[in-house]
Amino acid sequence: MSNITALIRSTIGTMWFVVIITIAGELYTPFKDLLASIAGHHWTTKSIFSLIFFSLLYGVLHKSAEAQKVTRGATLVVVHAILCGLILFAFFLWHFLGV
């Protein structure tokens, strides 16, 4: 039986993890090179790390108390997904424009 609160928190945490390592890699080339050196390409490493991060976070949080209102958690997932997506888009647009 899954712990839904832990799944929600792990999903939100993993989305932010992707955003943070992506922007960190773009801003600091040695970090991107390090990511690329681990699995051959920075995107492959991010994919593998996001799976590991999600699993670890769920492992740590799986005994969390279940929230009473799960719709609140689901809405939070939507808000964080939109925010993470917009931040990535805005960052790459800014990077491209060289503002």
Next chain:
Amino acid sequence: MHLLIGLHAGLGEVGALAFLWVLVELLSPNEARIKRAKIAALIGVVFLCLSWVSGGYYYLVHYGPSVKALIKAGPTPWAHSVVTETKEHIFLFLPFLAILAWGMLKHYGNSIIENRDARVAVVIIAGLVVAIAFSMAGMGYLISSGFRSALELKAL
């Protein structure tokens, strides 16, 4: 045209449609519909993961070494620098959102019939998976258009 792009897009669209199926089953749930929704969600998780692997393989083996440079040198370099970069990273959200929707369905099971809160929550997450997956298709169209315009510039 490349077979792997078709495979990646096709697998992704089946994954998206599977979560649309989940959403529809839960609009008026009963035991049979919940059973089908669980199967659909599992199909969605599997197909989105396969799309992840096939898209990643194409990106690393074909797109990166040849397509990327052409788009960047073409009339719409933003198709790579903004759209591809955004797409390849937002895509990483999808498998986890799909697992969340599937996990919710497994956790709540038939209690979804009475538990409106849980039902709405699964519908929200399934809807989010559908929206992001179809936005991937839209971004894929922009990237393909960027590649085509770069090729046209070279050919003319």
